[in-house]
Amino acid sequence: MDDGVTYEEFVTTRARALLRYAYVLTGNPDDAADLLQEGLVRLRGAWPRVVNKRDPEGYVRTIMARQHISSWRRRRREHLVGSVPEERYVDRGLERAEHDPRLWEALMALPRRQRTVLVLRYYEDLADEEIARVLRISRGTVRSQAARALGKLRADWSPVFDTAMTGAQHDE
Numbered sequence: 001m002d003d004g005v006t007y008e009e010f011v012t013t014r015a016r017a018l019l020r021y022a023y024v025l026t027g028n029p030d031d032a033a034d035l036l037q038e039g040l041v042r043l044r045g046a047w048p049r050v051v052n053k054r055d056p057e058g059y060v061r062t063i064m065a066r067q068h069i070s071s072w073r074r075r076r077r078e079h080l081v082g083s084v085p086e087e088r089y090v091d092r093g094l095e096r097a098e099h100d101p102r103l104w105e106a107l108m109a110l111p112r113r114q115r116t117v118l119v120l121r122y123y124e125d126l127a128d129e130e131i132a133r134v135l136r137i138s139r140g141t142v143r144s145q146a147a148r149a150l151g152k153l154r155a156d157w158s159p160v161f162d163t164a165m166t167g168a169q170h171d172e
Helices: 007-026 029-051 056-077 092-098 099-108 112-123 127-134 137-157
Strands: none
Touching: 007 029, 007 056, 029 056, 099 112, 099 137, 112 127, 112 137, 127 137
16 A cells, blocks of 8 residues: 555545455345444554554454454344243253252262352352352352362262153163
8 A cells, every 4th residue: 555545545445345345244235334334433543553554454354354253243142032931941950950869969078168159059049149248258259169069060960861751762
């Protein structure tokens, strides 16, 4: 690029090509226009630094690609449904685990504080702040004790699946 190119001249000469690039990324003309606009806004803020490196188009294309990936990741996490389900979700696995004596044995093998944190969190359904207040420890300690306890439980105990409840059959 010439050293004397202004931001406005760059946008005037390269906007069409950048819009095509945005369309190829998004597959939608409206999203492409939004993506181009966001890329050009960010380019404007960095123009003096970018023009010194003589690659404003590379910069704006990189910004657009990263922005598109970020929006794609955000949308991927959302799971929109048309209507609210009529019934509540019941996890039969939790019911089976609750009646599994091996779980209670594994829970009893945990250090007292870890066991207490898990019971308060999952059995009594208390929030971390409430657990911290009850046990007179910090919220961070509640979280670390819960993480350690869950890691130990995962390593020491795995649920037994009842074939009558799941409909699955296992050959042993």
